[in-house]
Amino acid sequence: MGFLDTSLKYSIKKKRVWVAGHNGMVGSSLLRRLAKEDCDILCAARLDLDLRNQHDVDYWVRKNKPQTIIIAAATVGGILSNINYPANFLYDNLMIASNIIHTAYVHKVEKLLFIGSACVYPKDADQPISEESLLTGSLEPTNEPHAIAKLAAIKMCQAYRTQYGSDFIAAQPNNLFGPGDDFDPNSSHVVPALIGKAHRAKQDTALALKIWGSGSVRRELMYVDDLADAVVYLLKNYSGSVPINIGSGQEFTIKALAEEICQVIDYRGGLEFDRTKPDGVKRKLLDRRLMEKLGWAAKTSLREGLKKTYDWYCKHELKQEKV
Numbered sequence: 001m002g003f004l005d006t007s008l009k010y011s012i013k014k015k016r017v018w019v020a021g022h023n024g025m026v027g028s029s030l031l032r033r034l035a036k037e038d039c040d041i042l043c044a045a046r047l048d049l050d051l052r053n054q055h056d057v058d059y060w061v062r063k064n065k066p067q068t069i070i071i072a073a074a075t076v077g078g079i080l081s082n083i084n085y086p087a088n089f090l091y092d093n094l095m096i097a098s099n100i101i102h103t104a105y106v107h108k109v110e111k112l113l114f115i116g117s118a119c120v121y122p123k124d125a126d127q128p129i130s131e132e133s134l135l136t137g138s139l140e141p142t143n144e145p146h147a148i149a150k151l152a153a154i155k156m157c158q159a160y161r162t163q164y165g166s167d168f169i170a171a172q173p174n175n176l177f178g179p180g181d182d183f184d185p186n187s188s189h190v191v192p193a194l195i196g197k198a199h200r201a202k203q204d205t206a207l208a209l210k211i212w213g214s215g216s217v218r219r220e221l222m223y224v225d226d227l228a229d230a231v232v233y234l235l236k237n238y239s240g241s242v243p244i245n246i247g248s249g250q251e252f253t254i255k256a257l258a259e260e261i262c263q264v265i266d267y268r269g270g271l272e273f274d275r276t277k278p279d280g281v282k283r284k285l286l287d288r289r290l291m292e293k294l295g296w297a298a299k300t301s302l303r304e305g306l307k308k309t310y311d312w313y314c315k316h317e318l319k320q321e322k323v
Helices: 026-033 054-064 078-082 086-106 141-164 191-205 225-238 254-265 289-294 301-320
Strands: 016-018 040-042 068-072 112-116 169-172 174-178 208-212 219-224 244-246 251-253 269-274
Touching: 016 026, 016 054, 026 225, 040 054, 054 086, 054 169, 068 086, 068 225, 078 086, 078 141, 086 112, 086 141, 086 169, 086 225, 112 289, 141 169, 169 208, 169 225, 174 191, 174 225, 174 301, 191 208, 191 254, 191 301, 208 254, 219 254, 219 301, 225 244, 225 289, 244 289, 254 269
Parallel strands: 016 040, 016 068, 068 112, 112 169, 169 244, 174 219, 208 269
Antiparallel strands: 219 251
């Protein structure tokens, strides 16, 4: 695979780097990380560029001439929104990825990195999940449309690399959280959902925090700024067809996560689990060996990441709710 081969090094110095999806949690984190690099960051607001429109994407790339592209744009959400809006998840994510990847080839973009998701792996994959597990089994039904779109994008990166020699790579992180996350209870992932619930439970002096599922399923959690650092590292140090896992190695049951969040927020009530609600896949831990061979590892602890996320929530989300 050519790991640590110096001939594969890529420099973003003085390059025009387009972060597609810069307003989202991942995109915002990438902007913070790239600000430390000597590069020209390009952004396009959603009102100015519909990434689902091939003509518009082609025109924007032709006009702005990015040399490096990071695809962080996506329609995302938790179990509830995946169940309620499967067509949105499938169509939006398919169109966004295919439009940008094909246009990057047409306009000879030097390097492209697609950020996928650990949902691409089979629901019953051996743990920890290696990159070789891709397409070896059935997907988790609760997020299958999202996963199919992400899989298609990974395969596009591989196909354009094989057929045209394009330096397009892909990586999939596990469960992310951090500043800029979606705290809407109808669409949020597990960490922001629990932070919002615990904060409201504290404000209401509720006797118990109500949580979906059994609390026994396990999730690997990673602070979003660690992902941004990993993405920049991969741009510089990796060129290959294998979609690389980006994980933290920090795995917790939902019950343990909820307890940690309650400590950060200082909520002292109990936990009440609604077993009539779906758990999702029972465990999802990524095999990080390939990323470690490249020389990168996550640095942020769960407690530190939760504190930073809750601080952001108090300064931004609560302020908006009061307006």
